Amino acid sequence: MELKRTRLFPVHEKLNAKMFEFAGWEMPLEYSSATKEHDYVRRSAGLFDVSHMGELEVKGIDAFNFIQYLITNDISNLKENEIIYSPMCYENGMTVDDLLVYMIEENNYLLVINAGNIDKDYDWVKKQSERFDVDVNNISDKIGQLAIQGPKSEEILSRIVDIDLSDIEFYKFKKDVKICGENCIVSRTGYTGEDGFEIYCSSDVSENIWNSILEIGKDDISPAGLGARDTLRSEVNLPLYGHEISEEISPIEGGLGIFVKLDKDNFLGKDSLVKIKNSENPMKLVAFEVQGKGMIRAGYEIEVDDKVIGFVTTGLKSPTLDKFIGMAIIDSSYAKIGTEIGIRVRKKLVSAVIVKRPFYKKQYKKAEIEKVEYKQYPYIPATHEDEVKMLEACKAETIDDLFTDIPENLKLNRELELEEAKSELEVSEIVKNIANKNVSTDELTCFLGAGAYDHYIPSIIKHITSRSEFYTAYTPYQAEISQGTLQSIFEFQSMIAEITKMDIANASMYDGATAAVEGCLLSVSKTRRKKVVVGRTVHPETRKILKTYLQFKDCEVVEIDYDKELGTTDLNKLKEAVDEDTACVLVQNPNFFGMIEDIDEIGQIAHDKKAMYVLSVNPITLSILKSPGEVGADVAVGDAQPLGNALNYGGPYVGFLAIKSGLIRKMPGRVVGQTVDRDGNRCYCLTLQTREQHVRRDKATSNICSNQGLNALSAAIYLATMGKEGFQEVAMQNIQKSHYAENRMRKGGKLTSLFKGKFFNEFVIKSSVDIDILNKKLLDNKILGGYDLGKDYPELEGCKLICVTEKRSVEEIDRLIGIMEGM
Numbered sequence: 001m002e003l004k005r006t007r008l009f010p011v012h013e014k015l016n017a018k019m020f021e022f023a024g025w026e027m028p029l030e031y032s033s034a035t036k037e038h039d040y041v042r043r044s045a046g047l048f049d050v051s052h053m054g055e056l057e058v059k060g061i062d063a064f065n066f067i068q069y070l071i072t073n074d075i076s077n078l079k080e081n082e083i084i085y086s087p088m089c090y091e092n093g094m095t096v097d098d099l100l101v102y103m104i105e106e107n108n109y110l111l112v113i114n115a116g117n118i119d120k121d122y123d124w125v126k127k128q129s130e131r132f133d134v135d136v137n138n139i140s141d142k143i144g145q146l147a148i149q150g151p152k153s154e155e156i157l158s159r160i161v162d163i164d165l166s167d168i169e170f171y172k173f174k175k176d177v178k179i180c181g182e183n184c185i186v187s188r189t190g191y192t193g194e195d196g197f198e199i200y201c202s203s204d205v206s207e208n209i210w211n212s213i214l215e216i217g218k219d220d221i222s223p224a225g226l227g228a229r230d231t232l233r234s235e236v237n238l239p240l241y242g243h244e245i246s247e248e249i250s251p252i253e254g255g256l257g258i259f260v261k262l263d264k265d266n267f268l269g270k271d272s273l274v275k276i277k278n279s280e281n282p283m284k285l286v287a288f289e290v291q292g293k294g295m296i297r298a299g300y301e302i303e304v305d306d307k308v309i310g311f312v313t314t315g316l317k318s319p320t321l322d323k324f325i326g327m328a329i330i331d332s333s334y335a336k337i338g339t340e341i342g343i344r345v346r347k348k349l350v351s352a353v354i355v356k357r358p359f360y361k362k363q364y365k366k367a368e369i370e371k372v373e374y375k376q377y378p379y380i381p382a383t384h385e386d387e388v389k390m391l392e393a394c395k396a397e398t399i400d401d402l403f404t405d406i407p408e409n410l411k412l413n414r415e416l417e418l419e420e421a422k423s424e425l426e427v428s429e430i431v432k433n434i435a436n437k438n439v440s441t442d443e444l445t446c447f448l449g450a451g452a453y454d455h456y457i458p459s460i461i462k463h464i465t466s467r468s469e470f471y472t473a474y475t476p477y478q479a480e481i482s483q484g485t486l487q488s489i490f491e492f493q494s495m496i497a498e499i500t501k502m503d504i505a506n507a508s509m510y511d512g513a514t515a516a517v518e519g520c521l522l523s524v525s526k527t528r529r530k531k532v533v534v535g536r537t538v539h540p541e542t543r544k545i546l547k548t549y550l551q552f553k554d555c556e557v558v559e560i561d562y563d564k565e566l567g568t569t570d571l572n573k574l575k576e577a578v579d580e581d582t583a584c585v586l587v588q589n590p591n592f593f594g595m596i597e598d599i600d601e602i603g604q605i606a607h608d609k610k611a612m613y614v615l616s617v618n619p620i621t622l623s624i625l626k627s628p629g630e631v632g633a634d635v636a637v638g639d640a641q642p643l644g645n646a647l648n649y650g651g652p653y654v655g656f657l658a659i660k661s662g663l664i665r666k667m668p669g670r671v672v673g674q675t676v677d678r679d680g681n682r683c684y685c686l687t688l689q690t691r692e693q694h695v696r697r698d699k700a701t702s703n704i705c706s707n708q709g710l711n712a713l714s715a716a717i718y719l720a721t722m723g724k725e726g727f728q729e730v731a732m733q734n735i736q737k738s739h740y741a742e743n744r745m746r747k748g749g750k751l752t753s754l755f756k757g758k759f760f761n762e763f764v765i766k767s768s769v770d771i772d773i774l775n776k777k778l779l780d781n782k783i784l785g786g787y788d789l790g791k792d793y794p795e796l797e798g799c800k801l802i803c804v805t806e807k808r809s810v811e812e813i814d815r816l817i818g819i820m821e822g823m
Helices: 009-014 034-043 063-070 115-131 153-157 203-220 226-235 270-278 384-393 399-403 424-435 459-465 483-500 512-527 540-550 571-577 599-608 619-623 661-666 709-748 771-780 810-821
Strands: 018-022 025-030 046-049 054-059 083-089 095-105 108-113 135-138 143-149 173-179 182-187 196-202 222-224 283-290 301-304 307-318 323-331 340-345 348-355 531-535 556-560 582-589 612-617 635-639 655-659 670-676 682-689 762-766 799-803
Touching (some): 034 222, 046 203, 054 063, 054 115, 063 108, 095 115, 153 196, 153 203, 173 196, 182 203, 196 203, 483 619, 483 709, 512 540, 512 582, 512 661, 540 556, 556 571, 582 599, 599 612, 709 799
Parallel strands (some): 531 582, 582 612
Antiparallel strands (some): 054 108, 054 135, 173 182, 283 323, 283 348, 301 307, 301 340, 340 348, 635 655
């Protein structure tokens, strides 16, 4: 039998399309590859030749009544220029076809039917119309149909039409639209899960329109074959006649029950469909995911406990999800999500699990969020009376008298343009109003990490740190009379040393970034080498601070790129960079992308060249990941903000630094030690202070002049409160919840997980939606979105760092994903 061809067949040949037989037609399967074309539709746009589809014209005064009788859906509310989808059934409830009904005008409808069913459908519709005053005409040969699908469809098609395409809503259409000078019908339905349009035109002009769309779309559009069309529709669980529905499968069994209106007056197949719906264990369409690898084909039997319970209707490897997935019709008693099933592939039983439909959710248009800016006012608290008193104390008549040593030509010589002083009541009101404009994580659901983390803080921490003896103390200059402060610092040191499995920890550092830099300075001093090697996966702010410090030390900073697949430090490039001039290697674990580095191998690379190993860690991870001490790190650093310290709008935080005992004389800051007084009672003292005001300048290791006492106290209380089991539970919840979120996002299809390495509580996703717009949308929904990696890594534009801590619930995660996938 000779295969049919559309008018675009010569065009497909010129594009080197791979042709195949489909429902009696010779059609393009793919042009480059089905996977590439699938990806084009998901992220940009694809153009399909669907001129093989059939079109039937139904006209006459009984057209409405006839179509109501003919199909299972209800068109009573269908208006002109609107579309409705519906199955069409035999008397026995099985499916003749599924189709689209276009209401052109009153008493005039267009039925769009499947290519393989044109002759059968026409004969069926014609026969059923005999009792109605209607004319049924098969106009399929006269109509060409093109489909442009994908997020950029509207942008591309709008360049060659004479209307505003945004006026066409989903499942609506417009007539007499000019495209290339020809009148066309343009509708907005789709069969891919993406936004898009269908163009109905005279078959004579379809080639001209096809070429014009590809030309105007340039690199943003690709011709796409039926191979991609099938994988796209499968990911969103749309049916294909002959698979999910057929002459042997009813629409209820095929998952289309929502389109069968059993409360409608008599229609073809109604009585049989009622019986099918009310049967004891009706068959049901389900989606499944193969556990492991294995291509599943339509027709394969489904088994549970050696019992055949149904059959596969569609099987494929999803290009979006990179998983083997499919649909099947099975006994409904086995259709619960999570049920494990077996698929008989020849003599082998392949394991699969029932999952929620669809695999990929349709993405909707993003909404702009208005940016609100707030004007802030400066304020100086000193009153005129205060000024007079201070001048009297200084034995000066005016403020200018205090600056007589400054040349006149350098002075401003006018009053500052400030508002007049205000009362305490007025100032309090102003400050309160300004503060109320801030939004905290008490009001927002936080999925932002990137160095500052929204962890649960036990209430006891605020209770203890609010005590005046802790809250008002600054720093122990007269150390030994501040025994309570010294003890709290000693406890902090001891706990940091214990969780990092290092020998000694100091009294704390300003934050994690400066702690890392101090660790590198220590290494430079110890080795007397001038080269520091740091991974690009280290926090960008840490790397900037490192360069700032080391530029005055005449040191070279070498950055090592990351493995683009795993998201971890490229070990081969690290080996090339580390040499006999290297003072230390600095890496972060988990790194800035959230990925877990190979810290054993990195340490070995550093030590092979007698360089020191500085490892920056998230302390929360140390109950389940290898500690710096276990992998032979010379210096362990990090930020203890996750240990009971609030986000505080960016600070203050608290850094920690721990070392092996042989480096004690190079350690920056202070170390509190335990001793006994003259009565033999335990007490504490400042054992070591290496700042220049305490030792000779040339022997000083650092100019850090304080420790973050209150923040360090919070960390110590947190660790003591949580205990070993609680500390580990927090880490486990971070892992479980973040992996749940990442898995959900990957399954959704719109969001792609960028790296394949292992991660802790942060991971990188790629989105087709602009990150700023995405985050604004989330903020509008009281969600603090992830970090835009494009700010620091130009190659990661469109990528976002998501953080999920133990505070996040499944409901909050699902809501985040729902909003992101809805854009």
